[in-house]
Amino acid sequence: MLAGGVFASDKPVLRAAVLKIGTVNWELDTIKRYGFDTEFGFELSVQPFADNGATRVALAGGEADVAVADWIWAARQRAAGKDYVFIPYSRAVGGLVVPEDSPAQTLADLKGQKIGIAGGPVDKSWLILQAYAQKEYGFDLAGETEQVFGAPPLIFKTALQGETAGAINFWHFLAKMKASGMRELISVETAATSLGLDAEIPLLGYVLKESYLQANPSIAKSFYQASRKAKNLLATDDAAWDILRPRMNAKTDAQFEILRRDFRSGIPAPGNVNEDSAATFFVLMRRLGGEKLVGKVSELPAGLFVELE
Structure with missing residues (x-):
């Protein structure tokens, strides 16, 4: 048996460290429920944690293979020597x-x-x-x-x-x-x-280690394909949301409907992150947030965004 209670198989296991009450669980639950992980040749193991800090510690320590974070944080970590890369998840920023x-x-x-x-x-x-x-x-x-x-x-x-x-x-x-x-x-x-920024940039994403991708060469695109299939289902099928409702903490129909609407509006267009647009965005964040936000990083480190299509 592998970590997370997943039995060994010929499929690579992707251990996702997530906030226990995080909205990313809606997508990951959909991937698992409809078998999109096995359809694309891997096993998704979801590991809940009490806070985002713990998910990042799990990723850094090798207890998990992927965690959710924004790419500015991932860029700061990569510039500091960690081999982190980014796969887009959501552009919902409020x-x-x-x-x-x-x-x-x-x-x-x-x-x-x-x-x-x-x-x-x-x-x-x-x-x-x-x-x-x-x-x-x-x-x-x-x-x-x-x-x-x-x-x-x-x-x-x-x-x-x-x-x-x-x-x-x-x-x-x-x-x-x-x-x-x-x-x-x-x-x-x-x-x-x-402000002249590309509002379509997916700020939030799945952060993985290059070393994990090198050991599992097909996993990045497989995970991305499963993610997109879940997104497409959630974008079009209300019945898929009825299944998720118990874990959405929606106390009223109005809350449920707006949560569903706003999740859908945050689904990014498919494809690679536009690196020029991201670089422009990063320059503004560096000017406004300074070292407290981006550390000593002066520009986006090469190789941050995984080539997906």
Whole structure:
């Protein structure tokens, strides 16, 4: 028997370290449930962890073969000497929401008010919205508002209770916030496009080690094909979502429907990551987030993105 309770076979085993309550489980569950892993010649073993940090430790320590992270983090690790590579998973990055009855129509209307932010001061959505506010309105979003940083559930709760004038949260919390009556003031996609960035770049992805891919030469494309087949099913078949609903923590039909809608809207186009677009995005993130976000990396390290098609 192999790690994760998977019996040895002639198929390579891909051990995925995931956040126990993470939305990536919806895709991985679909891969397993419909046998897309075995269809493409491998065995997927899903290993749940309590937090994202633990999934990354598992990947680094060889207890897992793949974990979910954004490619900016993967680039920082690769530049530091780790042989990490990236396969795209999702471009869902969210936006900023306000109460339905808020008078705010633009980010500049939040002057002097509190904004709740999940992810910390170098959260990528927060950085992009700062740049957008400066470009569009000459407005110093960070300097002219009060920021309240906290875990996603706390930002969710305080926003719904009216303790903040607006909130930036992870996409699935934003979906529930919209289902609870909040409205999107600005999406990160809109802001990114205004800044000349490619909003189609899949920021989140599956991070693996090159050494694992070298030992299993077909695994990258096989896993990608299984992922795309799961995505295609979830994009078109509502019945596939009915199966997933028990693990989605959707307390109302509205939450369930918006979670499904926003997951679908975050599915990236098939194909390789556009490296020129990613490089442009990275330059902006480096300028806005500095070393706290990207470390001492000055440019994207070569070989970060796996060639898939």
